[in-house]
Amino acid sequence: MKIFVCIKSVPDTAATIKLSGESSFEDSDCKFVINPYDEYGIEEAVTLVEKNGGEVVVITAGRASADGALRSAMAIGANRAIHVKTEEQFLDSSFTAKVLKAAIERDGMPDIIFTGKNSVDTEGFQTPYRLAAELGFPVVNEISKLKINGDKAVAEREIGGGDREVLEISLPAVIGVTKGLNEPRYPKFPDIMKAKKKPVNLITISDLGIDELFSKSRLVKLESAPERSGAKMIQGSVEAQVKELIRILKEDEKVL
Amino acid sequence: MKRTGIFIESKAGVIKSANYGVIACAQKYSAKYNEEIYAFIIDEHSGQFSKNIVDNEKIKQGFSKNIIDNERIKQELGNRGIKYVIEVCIDPDHHENHKQHENIFNPVVWSDALIQAVIKYKISTLFALSTHIGKELLPRVAAQLDAPLIMDCLNVSKGDDVNRRDDDAGNEFDLAETFLYSGKTIATVKVTGNIRMFGIRPNVIEPCLQAQNYESEDSKAKIFPIVETFIAKTEQQKNIKLIETKTEDSSSGEHLLSADVIISGGRAMKNGENFKLLQDCADSIADLGAATAVGASRVAVDLGWVPYSMQVGQTGEKVSPKVYIACGISGSIQHFAGMKTSKMIIAINESPNAAIMSNCDYFVEADLFKILPELIKELKNTKRLRSYQ
Numbered sequence: 001m002k003i004f005v006c007i008k009s010v011p012d013t014a015a016t017i018k019l020s021g022e023s024s025f026e027d028s029d030c031k032f033v034i035n036p037y038d039e040y041g042i043e044e045a046v047t048l049v050e051k052n053g054g055e056v057v058v059i060t061a062g063r064a065s066a067d068g069a070l071r072s073a074m075a076i077g078a079n080r081a082i083h084v085k086t087e088e089q090f091l092d093s094s095f096t097a098k099v100l101k102a103a104i105e106r107d108g109m110p111d112i113i114f115t116g117k118n119s120v121d122t123e124g125f126q127t128p129y130r131l132a133a134e135l136g137f138p139v140v141n142e143i144s145k146l147k148i149n150g151d152k153a154v155a156e157r158e159i160g161g162g163d164r165e166v167l168e169i170s171l172p173a174v175i176g177v178t179k180g181l182n183e184p185r186y187p188k189f190p191d192i193m194k195a196k197k198k199p200v201n202l203i204t205i206s207d208l209g210i211d212e213l214f215s216k217s218r219l220v221k222l223e224s225a226p227e228r229s230g231a232k233m234i235q236g237s238v239e240a241q242v243k244e245l246i247r248i249l250k251e252d253e254k255v256l
Numbered sequence: 257m258k259r260t261g262i263f264i265e266s267k268a269g270v271i272k273s274a275n276y277g278v279i280a281c282a283q284k285y286s287a288k289y290n291e292e293i294y295a296f297i298i299d300e301h302s303g304q305f306s307k308n309i310v311d312n313e314k315i316k317q318g319f320s321k322n323i324i325d326n327e328r329i330k331q332e333l334g335n336r337g338i339k340y341v342i343e344v345c346i347d348p349d350h351h352e353n354h355k356q357h358e359n360i361f362n363p364v365v366w367s368d369a370l371i372q373a374v375i376k377y378k379i380s381t382l383f384a385l386s387t388h389i390g391k392e393l394l395p396r397v398a399a400q401l402d403a404p405l406i407m408d409c410l411n412v413s414k415g416d417d418v419n420r421r422d423d424d425a426g427n428e429f430d431l432a433e434t435f436l437y438s439g440k441t442i443a444t445v446k447v448t449g450n451i452r453m454f455g456i457r458p459n460v461i462e463p464c465l466q467a468q469n470y471e472s473e474d475s476k477a478k479i480f481p482i483v484e485t486f487i488a489k490t491e492q493q494k495n496i497k498l499i500e501t502k503t504e505d506s507s508s509g510e511h512l513l514s515a516d517v518i519i520s521g522g523r524a525m526k527n528g529e530n531f532k533l534l535q536d537c538a539d540s541i542a543d544l545g546a547a548t549a550v551g552a553s554r555v556a557v558d559l560g561w562v563p564y565s566m567q568v569g570q571t572g573e574k575v576s577p578k579v580y581i582a583c584g585i586s587g588s589i590q591h592f593a594g595m596k597t598s599k600m601i602i603a604i605n606e607s608p609n610a611a612i613m614s615n616c617d618y619f620v621e622a623d624l625f626k627i628l629p630e631l632i633k634e635l636k637n638t639k640r641l642r643s644y645q
Contacts, residue, residue, distance in 0.1 A: 013438045013570065013590055025441070090436075090443075094402065120570065122436050125407045125455075126395035133399035138495035141392070154499070159361075160388030162565040166499040173495070179571075216404035216452075221444035225435060228601065231619040233608070241620050242630045245602070246638065248618060253578045253600050255517050255546040256638065 001054030002110040003045040005078065006100055006131065007038040009062050009069035010121035023219045024089050027065060034069045037116025039076070039184040040177040045114055046077035047182065048148065055079040057107065061086055061099045067200065074195035075187035081200040082107060084208065090122065092215035097130030102208040104135070107201075111171055112153070117142045117178040132174040140169055141176030260286040261379035262295045263370060264333065265389055271329045273514055274385055276463030278456045279336050281412055282383045283464055285430075288414045294340045294377050295333050295481075297326060298366055334481040336464050341481045344373045344488055361389060364496055367396035369488035374401070376486060379451065381430065383412070386455035386574075387513065394455050404447045406432040407455040408574070410597070415446065430454075438570050439593035458513050459576035460597050511549040512568065517541050518577045518598075520551035520568055522591075524584025524606070524624060528561035533628045534583065540635035544642070551575070553585045569594035583624045587612025604628075 009032045011017065011025075018026040034042075045056040058073040059082040060066045070081040084099050104110065113135075115128040132139030145156035153169045158178075169175070187195070205211075234244050250256045262282050265272045279295075286293055330341050346369055370393065374382060382397075384390045386408045398405035406412075415429040429448045434457075436443040447454075512518060519534050519541075531550065538548040551568040552561070568575055570593035580598035585591060587603070587610055595601070601616040604624045613619050620627060 011437060013593075014588075017437045017440045019441070023443075025437075092404070094404065097399075120438065123408060123570075124405075125391050126398060126405055129395035129399040133402075139396075140496065158564070159392075159501075160565070162563055163501060163503050165501045168497045168499055170495045216449040217406060217445050217447045219443055220431070220446045222436065222441050225439055225442050225596070228615045228617060231603070231613055231616045234618055234620040238622060238626045238630050241622055241627060242634050245618075245620065245627075245631060246634055248600075248602070249517075249541075249579060255579055256541065256544045256635075 001049060001052045001112075002108065003049060003054065003056050004104055004110045004113045005038065005041045005045050005056060005058045005073065006113065006115045006127070007042070007058055007060050007069055007073055008035040008116070008119045008121070009033070009060060009066035010035045010119055013120050019222060019224065023222045025222065027063075027089065032065055032068060034072050035116050035119045035121070037118065037120070037176075037178055038073075038114075039116075040179065040181045041114030041116060041175075042073050042076045042078060043182045043184040044146065044177060045112070048112075049079075050077070054111075057082060057110070059100060059103060060084070061091060061096050061103075061205075063087070063089065070200055071192075071195045071198075072187070074198045075192045076185060077191070078198075080198055083200050083202050085202060085204050090219040092217045093124045093126045093130055094217075095210070095215045096127050097134050098210055099205055099208060100127075100131050101134035102210060103203065106208070109172065112148075113137070113172070113174045115174065115176050117176045128174050128176040135172075135174070137173050138169050139174040139176070140167055142178045143175055144178050144180035146175065146177075146181060258289065258291045258380045259378055260291050260293045261374060261377065261382040262293060262338075263382065263384035263390075263393070264295050264297045264329070265385050265387065266297060266326075266329050269326060269328055271332050272385070273463070274387070274458035276336060277459060277461035278383050278385055279333075279338065280464035281409075281456055281461045282381075283337060285381070285383075285412055285414060292340065293338060294342055294379065295338045296342050296344055296370065296373055297329060298344045298346070298369060330481055330483055335467050337467065338481050341483045342373060342377060343483060343485045344369050345485060346488060346490055361392075362493075362498065363389075363392040363396055364493050365490045367393050367400065368490040370397050371400055372488045372490075373486050374451065382451065382453045384453075384455055386457050390455045394453055398453050401451055403451040403453050404449050405453040405455070406434055406445050406447060408457045409434050409454050410442070410457060410460050412454045412456070435593070438589050439596055440589065457574060457576065457597070512551055512566070512573045512575050514547055515549035515575070515577050516546040517548040517579045517581070518551045518568070518575055518595075519548065519581040519583065520553060520585060520595075521556055521562075521583045522553035522585030523555045523559075525556060525561065528556075530625075531556075531562055533625075533632075537628055537632050537635070540632050540639070543639050544635065546578075553591055554588075582612055582616070583628070585612060586610045587615065 012031040012033050015031045020026045049056050056078040058078040061084040118125045142157045143155040147154045151171050156166050234241050260282050264275050409432045411433045415431050432445045519538050521534050534550045538550050541548040552566040557567045570590040574594045576597040578599045580595050581602045583604045602618045603612045603616040604620045
């Protein structure tokens with residue numbers, strides 16, 4: 001069984017984003033991690049291969065700093081990695097999908113491709129779908145339960161409002177995963193050391209015959225989101241505080 | 257002539273109020289060059305009419321029944337200034353031999369139908385809501401059309417010609433604003449291509465207004481839109497099969513998206529039982545007229561106190577009510593990413609050192625277990641006084 005896991009190196013959601021220039025941020029002193037949802041995909045792939053044999057290949061399209069995420073994925077148990085190097089900080093999802101498709105095809109077709117349900121940095125919500133369309137594979141997203149039966153997978157997903165659905169998908173397929181699927185393991189020290197020696201195949205987008213400039217969406221401006229400042233304190237006795245609260249609800253936003 | 261499309265979300269024959277922000281955005285967008293707007297509705301029950309329908313004549317009858325079911329939606333759309341409504345119907349053949357649950361939202365079938373409609377009506381810009389449905393539907397449409405798509409937009413406008421760079425010569429472009437990096441930054445994304453798609457974050461754009469004198473019978477007739485039925489020939493899905501749907505909890509994220517007031521609880525609620533206090537408070541506010549829902553922070557969900565569908569935050573629902581009341585929530589970056597677009601944020605917290613203090617409008621420094629019972633009492637008093645008037 002050959003499984004690809006597409007991962008993204010993202011700034012930690014709690015990290016401070018220091019802007020630099022018109023449309024980028026300072027990434028040298030920013031903490032990068034594996035996109036948290038991708039970890040469920042790595043764990044699932046590694047568990048499946050431990051049981052059934054085969055190999056897990058992690059792949060990313062990103063800058064040089066993404067190497068850390070690939071090493072972390074290999075510490076969890078992925079066998080090797082493919083790093084498609086790009087220059088831009090912000091990647092168009094369509095571009096990413098084309099790059100991933102070309103690199104996956106070059107390496108040899110897998111039985112399953114896992115992705116996280118979305119990336120927590122840019123939250124474009126579309127790379128799994130675009131990758132599937134490029135490859136002509138079926139795609140399901142937000143999967144939190146999965147069973148593989150031969151050339152089919154039975155997957156369960158949350159569809160909003162507390163409802164869930166169970167789907168049967170033909171393999172090969174792109175499967176976007178989310179919390180609940182498994183508990184990603186913490187790599188042990190020897191695994192981290194071993195991961196440093198595992199192979200990373202570095203390729204450029206021109207190796208794949210793709211033009212980075214051809215993106216249909218491009219970041220032109222990045223600015224700090226406005227913050228509220230100077231909260232008004234409501235103090236005093238409980239009765240006085242509640243009285244003031246009711247007044248605010250009535251008079252300011254007129255919801256009462 | 258370029259055409260702008262809007263995918264309208266409805267439930268059981270009622271249009272979701274969050275659509276009005278999308279319509280407002282599309283109207284402002286298309287006004288620049290006087291482009292026409294087409295609203296697309298897909299009836300979630302269109303499949304039901306396929307049962308026992310054999311000949312074409314009966315299919316027509318089936319669809320005419322369908323049209324009556326959607327009467328309210330169409331009238332409402334006309335009333336909001338929409339001139340053209342396209343009813344996208346899933347080909348009844350598709351539903352034959354399918355179980356009842358095939359009739360509900362099926363992203364693969366719906367996206368297929370919407371793609372056909374977008375091509376047929378030559379739509380160059382498509383707007384929709386960035387909701388659970390939108391997040392499943394729009395990427396599928398965009399992927400098949402290889403069209404650019406920006407989700408969770410705060411605003412979308414046409415790019416100014418003066419800013420055109422050489423590489424765009426002859427191409428028009430749009431500018432979409434969206435949060436990046438957990439709500440810490442706002443990005444402007446330049447979007448080019450023959451078909452461009454945008455998912456709009458619910459309730460951040462001021463809704464479009466109802467036509468004046470809507471109440472009078474005369475004007476109703478005048479503003480009724482032109483309706484066309486488009487039958488999409490969708491293919492049977494062999495690669496993905498829906499086996500079953502289950503309902504695990506009765507509370508609903510949908511409530512969060514249609515609420516004017518949201519009252520949320522965090523770690524300081526101490527247990528799931530105490531969320532009843534929030535529900536009581538929400539009910540008392542709702543009794544005074546404002547749609548109110550109860551939300552929760554990720555901590556409260558992770559500890560198993562309340563279901564995931566109540567979670568507000570980057571990994572839960574992203575809400576923009578008029579008033580957001582955070583009870584015992586410290587205010588992490590990830591929580592703010594899901595509620596910072598609220599008009600007003602009120603925090604009830606014992607500790608003025610909590611992070612939420614630095615990013616809210618009002619801070620009630622108090623024990624929420626003292627404030628909430630008193631607040632409920634006062635709300636009920638207000639209600640009683642009002643009923644005497």
